Amino acid sequence: MQQIRTTADLERLRGSLLQKGDPGKILIRICNTGCRARKSAKVIEAFENEVREQGLQDKVEIKKTGCHGFCEMGPIVVIEPENIFYCRVKPEDTGDIVSETILNGGVVERLLWKDPDTKKFIKCEKDIPFYKKQKKSISFNCGRIDPTDIEDYIAGGGYSALGKALTTMTPAEVVEMVVASGLRGRGGGGFPAGIKWRLCSAAPGNIKYIIANGDEGDPGAFMDRSLMEGDPHSIIEGMIIGAFAIGARHGFIYVRQEYPIAIEHLSIAIQQAEECGLLGKDILGTGLDFTIKIDRGAGAFVCGEETALMISIEGRSGTPRSRPPYPAIEGLWGKPTVLNNVETFGNITKIFSKGADWYSNIGTDNSKGTKIFSLVGKVKNTGLVEVEMGTTLREIIFGIGGGIRKGKRFKAVQTGGPSGGCIPISRIDMPVDYDSLREAGAIMGSGGMIVMDESSCMVDLARYFIQFLLFESCGKCIPCREGLKQMHHILTNICEGRGEHGDIETLTELGRFMTTTSLCGLGGTASNPVLSTIRYFRDEYEAHIYDKKCRAGVCKNLFEYYIDEELCNGCTLCKVKCPEGAITGRKKKPHMIDPQKCIKCGICYSLCKLEAVRVR
Amino acid sequence: MTGCQWTRVHRIFTKRRLTMDLKKVDSILKKHEYRHSEIIGIMQDVQDIENYLPEEILRYISEKLELSLTRIFDIATFYKAFSLVPRGRHIIKVCCGTACHLAGAMQNLEQIKRTLHVREGETTEDRTFSLETVNCLGTCALAPVVQVDEDYHDAVIPGKIDKILAIYSSKDER
Numbered sequence: 090m091q092q093i094r095t096t097a098d099l100e101r102l103r104g105s106l107l108q109k110g111d112p113g114k115i116l117i118r119i120c121n122t123g124c125r126a127r128k129s130a131k132v133i134e135a136f137e138n139e140v141r142e143q144g145l146q147d148k149v150e151i152k153k154t155g156c157h158g159f160c161e162m163g164p165i166v167v168i169e170p171e172n173i174f175y176c177r178v179k180p181e182d183t184g185d186i187v188s189e190t191i192l193n194g195g196v197v198e199r200l201l202w203k204d205p206d207t208k209k210f211i212k213c214e215k216d217i218p219f220y221k222k223q224k225k226s227i228s229f230n231c232g233r234i235d236p237t238d239i240e241d242y243i244a245g246g247g248y249s250a251l252g253k254a255l256t257t258m259t260p261a262e263v264v265e266m267v268v269a270s271g272l273r274g275r276g277g278g279g280f281p282a283g284i285k286w287r288l289c290s291a292a293p294g295n296i297k298y299i300i301a302n303g304d305e306g307d308p309g310a311f312m313d314r315s316l317m318e319g320d321p322h323s324i325i326e327g328m329i330i331g332a333f334a335i336g337a338r339h340g341f342i343y344v345r346q347e348y349p350i351a352i353e354h355l356s357i358a359i360q361q362a363e364e365c366g367l368l369g370k371d372i373l374g375t376g377l378d379f380t381i382k383i384d385r386g387a388g389a390f391v392c393g394e395e396t397a398l399m400i401s402i403e404g405r406s407g408t409p410r411s412r413p414p415y416p417a418i419e420g421l422w423g424k425p426t427v428l429n430n431v432e433t434f435g436n437i438t439k440i441f442s443k444g445a446d447w448y449s450n451i452g453t454d455n456s457k458g459t460k461i462f463s464l465v466g467k468v469k470n471t472g473l474v475e476v477e478m479g480t481t482l483r484e485i486i487f488g489i490g491g492g493i494r495k496g497k498r499f500k501a502v503q504t505g506g507p508s509g510g511c512i513p514i515s516r517i518d519m520p521v522d523y524d525s526l527r528e529a530g531a532i533m534g535s536g537g538m539i540v541m542d543e544s545s546c547m548v549d550l551a552r553y554f555i556q557f558l559l560f561e562s563c564g565k566c567i568p569c570r571e572g573l574k575q576m577h578h579i580l581t582n583i584c585e586g587r588g589e590h591g592d593i594e595t596l597t598e599l600g601r602f603m604t605t606t607s608l609c610g611l612g613g614t615a616s617n618p619v620l621s622t623i624r625y626f627r628d629e630y631e632a633h634i635y636d637k638k639c640r641a642g643v644c645k646n647l648f649e650y651y652i653d654e655e656l657c658n659g660c661t662l663c664k665v666k667c668p669e670g671a672i673t674g675r676k677k678k679p680h681m682i683d684p685q686k687c688i689k690c691g692i693c694y695s696l697c698k699l700e701a702v703r704v705r
Numbered sequence: 706m707t708g709c710q711w712t713r714v715h716r717i718f719t720k721r722r723l724t725m726d727l728k729k730v731d732s733i734l735k736k737h738e739y740r741h742s743e744i745i746g747i748m749q750d751v752q753d754i755e756n757y758l759p760e761e762i763l764r765y766i767s768e769k770l771e772l773s774l775t776r777i778f779d780i781a782t783f784y785k786a787f788s789l790v791p792r793g794r795h796i797i798k799v800c801c802g803t804a805c806h807l808a809g810a811m812q813n814l815e816q817i818k819r820t821l822h823v824r825e826g827e828t829t830e831d832r833t834f835s836l837e838t839v840n841c842l843g844t845c846a847l848a849p850v851v852q853v854d855e856d857y858h859d860a861v862i863p864g865k866i867d868k869i870l871a872i873y874s875s876k877d878e879r
Contacts, residue, residue, distance in 0.1 A: 123844065123846075126844045126847060126850070126857035126859065127847070127857075127859065160844070160845075160846035160847065161846040161847070163846075163847075305841075305843065306840060306841070307841070308801070308802030308803045308804075308805075308806075308840050308841035309802050309803035309804045309841060309845050310841070310843075310845070311841070311843035311844070311845055314843040346749065346786055347839060347840075347841070347842055347843065348843060384745075384746070385745075385746065385749055386786075387745055387748075387749060387780075387784035387785070387786040387787060388784050388785030388786035388839075388840075389783065389784050389785060390840060401745065402742070403742050404740075404741055404742035404743060404744040404745055404780075405776070405779075405780070406779050406780050406783035406784070407783070407784075463845055463846075465803075465804040465845040465846055465848065466803075466804055466807055466808075466848075467807070471804075471845070471846040472846050503803065506803070537803065537845075539803045539804055539807065541807060545807050550803075550806075550807070553803070553806050554803075557801075557840070561840075563783075666864055668819065690812065690815065690816060690819070690863055691809065691812040691816075691862075691863050692816070692862075692863045692864045695809070695812075695862035695863050695864050696862070696864040
């Protein structure tokens with residue numbers, strides 16, 4: 090690999106890479122990260138075989154990219170330069186794509202994205218509403234470049250931000266530029282990144298560390314995963330800039346072990362950066378020495394908390410410690426440490442390549458830039474979306490997400506994972522930024538956005554999060570350990586039909602107590618899911634407690650399945666599959682469920698194609 | 706950790722059985738430069754090969770690193786990824802992330818439990834399957850997801866559980 094010793098080397102390499110690229114070539118971009126869950130590896134293999142068999146190697150380039158964002162439609166194949174977007178591609182479809190699109194310049198209509206409202210096929214990626222309304226900046230490279238090839242990143246302008254920061258600025262100027270950009274941490278709390286850097290660079294000591302937090306523990310959020318898998322170099326570049334600013338020589342990236350592809354791609358990226366001389370000694374001839382090591386998490390949610398994460402890197406069981414001293418003063422092994430989310434480092438790279446003014450012009454007064462959200466749950470279009478801060482919830486859920494599935498009604502959106510809260514329909518026109526979300530009882534968190542419809546039970550959701558946190562609480566401080574236990578106990582009682590008068594008040598009191606007295610952020614925000622659902626969906630709690638009814642059909646003891654006689658055609662599928670023999674009825678005649686025998690396993694409900702099995 | 710699991714851990718810890726070549730452990734220790742701070746990585750590497758953390762290997766590591774066994778045990782029981790008991794040939798991970806939960810992950814989990822007669826964290830008697838839950842696999846757009854070994858099964862419904870499990874049990878027979 091070519092050595093990059095100065096910024097001139099970097100520019101020369103970029104120039105030669107751009108020259109080498111053949112603009113007449115047809116480019117097939119296939120997701121090789123998120124879509125692997127949908128067997129995109131087989132699609133890639135089929136394309137490679139097809140191209141080889143047809144002798145098109147000189148005309149066609151197959152690029153294995155990161156995530157395109159529209160994960161629900163995977164595996165996704167985009168063909169350039171025409172920007173044709175094929176979704177749900179199977180290996181057997183590759184022959185048609187090659188013969189129709191690549192050889193004849195036509196389109197395979199059945200593989201295009203079909204607008205569920207207008208029933209029209211849309212040909213180009215850029216015209217699909219899901220993409221059209223986004224503002225891709227941090228995730229721009231995901232789905233475009235080959236994350237396992239540093240040259241592809243450099244050709245697209247990569248590492249120029251690093252060159253600019255290292256050769257034309259002093260460390261203090263770098264810190265001040267981050268402060269001026271107004272960037273707030275993307276991990277959850279939204280603490281200004283520049284202030285953290287300033288604190289750390291001013292802290293006494295020769296040894297300092299920089300850590301990228303890729304322990305994306307929030308269930309329902311996967312944008313960090315996508316960034317680590319799809320554009321690992323942007324994170325590394327941001328970290329090197331940070332190391333220069335604060336004077337760190339060693340860096341760590343802490344990645345969840347549930348993300349094997351992220352670990353693989355980051356390892357490749359680090360190795361390639363080392364081989365080129367962009368990591369290691371005397372980076373770009375500026376005298377900066379910096380190395381990065383990857384640490385795998387071992388499945389503990391609390392390790393996403395900064396002090397716990399550092400203790401985990403030190404090789405102990407990750408329990409948080411009290412702050413102050415803040416990690417910027419006393420962090421990893423007692424040395425000043427900057428810890429930022431991986432997405433924050435992606436933002437840093439953008440700030441230095443495009444300027445602090447450009448960055449601070451995007452977003453709202455107090456929340457700058459763009460944010461990637463994982464839009465999942467009951468929306469039509471699920472996946473990763475990147476929007477400007479301040480975009481309304483309505484625009485995200487109905488504009489980009491296409492509204493609620495199966496014609497159901499929107500109920501609430503949960504943001505911020507287990508530390509966040511639920512936002513009801515009445516606040517759908519709220520702008521999404523750090524402060525508005527906090528005011529509404531939720532938090533930005535890492536960017537999970539889980540949309541719920543009328544079939545989601547808010548009490549069950551609150552119980553789910555509390556149970557999650559109960560298992561993940563490290564047990565060090567009493568308010569969190571015992572408070573969660575009590576909350577879980579009360580919520581379980583409510584969900585199982587043993588709710589009592591006064592439960593709601595007890596939950597509220599417990600929640601407030603935990604918020605003010607817990608040791609770390611986990612306990613401090615743990616009651617948010619409960620408090621926010623009580624705030625907006627008190628009637629649902631009351632229906633569970635007083636009427637013993639779960640209208641959403643989630644809490645087992647509080648509803649029953651029945652078969653709508655008018656809809657049932659007597660296909661006997663449910664009767665055959667029922668493990669308890671609770672369904673009776675003759676062929677082609679409406680069936681019946683015996684509520685005494687029914688264990689509410691949901692098999693009949695999930696299998697009935699006519700939706701004749703219902704909840705009451 | 707439940708009482709039942711503790712008993713099992715105790716049983717495993719009192720039963721001596723050599724499985725992994727200790728030379729392999731040496732090479733792992735060397736890779737991590739015998740550092741105490743690397744203990745989590747060392748244990749992960751052992752588990753990657755062994756599928757669980759055998760007692761004799763933990764004792765060996767403790768001796769070599771001069772690191773107390775209690776600290777190793779502390780780590781092994783604190784982090785969810787580690788198992789002190791042997792696991793099955795196929796590992797079922799039911800994703801219990803928020804998106805999967807809302808899409809019916811619990812019903813899937815219960816159906817698997819009913820079918821295999823095991824609870825979370827347990828292995829079937831014939832050692833074919835181990836059932837585990839995971840906080841989030843990061844494939845939320847495909848919810849609810851059940852991962853078996855390296856395969857992801859998306860949009861799983863209780864009615865399809867038996868078909869999914871059959872793929873793996875028939876794989877073994879062949």
